[in-house]
Amino acid sequence: MLQVLQNVGSGETTVAQIPCPLVKRGEVLIRSSKTLVSAGTERMLIDFGKANWFEKARQQPDKVKMVLNKVKTDGLAPTIDAVRSKLNQPLPLGYCNVGRVIEASASEFNAGERVVSNGHHAEVVRVPKNLCARVPDEVDDESAAFTVIGAIALQGIRLVAPTVGEAVVVTGLGLIGLLAVQLLRANGCRVLGIDFDSAKCELARQFGAETVDLSKGEDPIARASAFSRGRGVDGVVITASTKSNEPVSQAATMCRKRGRIVLVGVVGLELSRADFFEKELTFQVSCSYGPGRYDDEYEQKGHDYPIGYVRWTEQRNFEAVLDLMASGRVDVKPLITHRYDIDNALEAYRKLDDRSALGILLNYPKKGAESLTNSSVVLCKTSKYEGSSVVLGFIGAGNYASRVLIPAFQASGAKLHTVVTSGGVSAVHHGKKNDFVNAATHVEAVYANTDINAVVVATQHNQHARQVCDALNAGKHVFVEKPLALSCEEIEAIETAHSRQGGKYQIMVGYNRRFAAQVQQMKALLEPVSGPKVFMMTMNAGAIPADHWTQDPDVGGGRIIGEACHYIDLMRYLAGSKIKSFTATSMGASPGIPITEDKAAITLSFEDGSFGTIHYLANGGKAFPKERIEVFANDAVLQLDNFRKLKGYGWKGFKSMNLWKQDKGQSACTEAFVNAIKEGKPVPISFDEIIEVAKVSVDVALALRNQ
CATH class of the missing domain: 3.30.360.10 (Dihydrodipicolinate Reductase; domain 2)
Structure with a gap:
């Protein structure tokens, strides 16, 4: 299957062939129909990737301090190697996806259902169940692709907590800002939109907002005062992207006493106490799609928050946006400016340099299910191996495995055959980099291959014992990164598997x-x-x-x-x-x-x-x-x-x-x-x-x- 990746070190964007990801417990496997390119977030990632080392360091001073500490303890060469390795990791792009369920290990979803998710730009994605939501019949795929970015706008609005009739300013009329305008209008608010782009101001007016066109020299402070009938606006949602502190300073000046300011975008944050003190203003930064974001218990382990205590989780925000689309109160069709097939995704990313580009959609033409769900990708031709050759299958290619173990085994004279990771992206990346024959997402690609006579287990610790036993039972020698096992029961299982093979196949733990x-x-x-x-x-x-x-x-x-x-x-x-x-x-x-x-x-x-x-x-x-x-x-x-x-x-x-x-x-x-x-x-x-x-x-x- 095809997937869009970015190299953070060089900024290069590619469309790569990746094996279909392995769906795990609590996850949903989705065949993509449409994805939306985020002109803000994804442009920022690409610009960061294209920056030189000095510019990257200047943007992340906290990381520079970590690097300097590592130089003191580990030395310069290992530190440079670690930084290069981190920057050269492939980054999957995209987080606004709509498609149909292929397979679900979560009972909440069934095969064939249309769902939105924060899946990447890929023909097939796997997503935790709490980051998916069903699409109503009234909402087509192109509209549904805007759901996740709409949830970002909605979460910012929830923090502003507007009531019917309140006057709210939206600063920055990009995709999120224009969706915020519609959501506020649907909430019964009067809206004033501010931007430098006349075309975006015109769109905001179509959605029912009054606007301030900064390119024409209009004064936002004066307009906000007139808009609020001289009382000051009730709230400001900042969806702009700029290094300037001006949006926050202007927001404070526009607000009435005890007004609310919520930052959804990325702006300068050198705040003036005087701006906030006399009015007792509230300033808050919104976190992505809503409660549950970046909480592994919610996202990865699937533990929902009780609705009586957390009414609007990120999943329920998805559902709210879809309901508003279904009722016609949010219309994203005017926001679509470009459409490309996934094969031509690089042209879509070049379009990000065009500031008039707004909603860029990637389309996924229908292909045979077998070609999309293939769990293995051939990276190079298979070699003929001598009888004494040690031919390795690698299970896991995380940071330590990719930086240390794979190069060490390659230098030792072992033949690298197949590398397996559950997502597939790192398997392809490190497979190509280190001359593996295959990249795969299912461990059977290693166990069933008769060329492979030894397995390296470098996965999460709770998988070690089972994979050691499976490798022994498949007739392979095993090198397992520590620890060997997590419990006495797992140790006993390994002893049994080793004994069953009569000690013919060896085990070694990476006690280096x-x-x-x-x-x-x-x-x-x-x-x-x-x-x-x-x-x-x-x-x-x-x-x-x-x-x-x-x-x-x-x-x-x-x-x-x-x-x-x-x-x-x-x-x-x-x-x-x-x-x-x-x-x-x-x-x-x-x-x-x-x-x-x-x-x-x-x-x-x-x-x-x-x-x-x-x-x-x-x-x-x-x-x-x-x-x-x-x-x-x-x-x-x-x-x-x-x-x-x-x-x-x-x-x-x-x-x-x-x-x-x-x-x-x-x-x-x-x-x-x-x-x-x-x-x-x-x-x-x-x-x-x-x-x-x-x-x-x-x-x-x-x-x-x-x-």
Whole structure:
């Protein structure tokens, strides 16, 4: 299927062949009929993409600070690589879609129904159920395509809370502004529209508004005073896009005492206290389509807000706009200026430079269902593989997988065959970039392919155990990014699958730190030491929001299972002895700190008498190094600072080992796995040790949660 993508780094817009997305629980798969190009938002994204690095940095000063902190801790080269990788990610464009349901895993929708959604410009889209709404029979597809952008205008108006007969100003008569004019008129308000474009002012007059044409030198303050009969307007909706502070300042001057100002667009926000103080004005910024926006519980997990408490969610705003269209009180036909087929989408985007362009529609000609719902795309010709070749199928291509794992496996000599992601876009992007043969959205493309003999699992943590078992059952070796599993039951399932195959197919977890060059040096120095060792390991992990998926015990498993497992494995490796017992203590409960598990001390005791403490701390500062490892043994000390500086105190023949850039062992880790499979040897981490570390990680997390 075809989809419109933008490269944020270069600003290049393309129409790409993408495999049909995989519909997940609570989602709706939709065959697009029409989509609307947002002249405001999408033009802004394209302009940002075309800007140079300096201009991008100037527009996002908060991101610059993050980059500078990363340079201090990780070094310049890794930071530049991370920034380039982020900017080169493909961005799906579009958020105003109408089409017919192909498949729904949500019971609220049925195949064949017409729906609107915030789906992208693509022949087939998958959308969470709460971001879809049925289209009434009275509303055609072209009109319905304006629903989402209409909901943006409607949410701004709801915050103004106008009553019948009130005088309201709309500043900026683009698509959202002109829809706001109609919605306010439908609400019984008198409307004054302001813009520099005479044609848009004329449209606003057709919709029942009075206007101020700034291109003719008309004074908006004087007109607003006359419009409100000298009392001041009741409210102002700002739908303009400008860096100037003038729209807000003018709005404050126009308003009556205790008037309401709502910002829907993007304008300068250097406010003057004097403008607002004497009149006790209310100023509010509207958030997109309405309540539920950017709330994963509502959008991704499908938990609706009770109507008695939240009357107008974003979905119900969609429905309200559609009802107004069905009754004829909102008419978008005059707003349509251009129509293009999806194949010619690039011409549509070139039209954005024409400021007279308003409603640009993309049309999706009918094609055979099979061609649209194909879950795999061929990227290049299949090679003939030698018998000893390690041919990989990659499941998942997120940030870490795409930046670190895929290049590392490619450098190790493995053959990259198929990459799978549920949405398809990143699979195609990284597949082309790294010479994969296929990009797909269904994991069966990996399991069923007889050329593939090893699978890399790099998906969300709650999928790891199932995908490891499925890969083993399909007769594949498995490299799984940590963690191996989230529960004892999942660990047992993996043990069963491994045993069922008689250990023929190997499993390795991406515990890369033990393969780092400096850790290998530490291991070599510790090898001759016969007595017990003492370890101190500090992970200055940094805060992650409580609602991030990694913090969800059912999805990410929490940060102890998901990340501290690295250090449990590392200590187990350096000790060279089985873990006998552990104790774990976390920060006590405190108001305003929803999660304490990620601020913990974990002490491991080993069978040879060694012990060590892992300080996994999410409440530190970014200016401090992220990782520090200290080993006390044989009247000497080893200290590894952030995988860049290793110092030896009292070690005969060893003082230091410093690196120009961080090496956390990812390349050596992947190379060790590939070589083991290629040579028919066991992987470097034994299956028993992998299971041991997984069980201890789960037990530690449970102990901390039950404190």
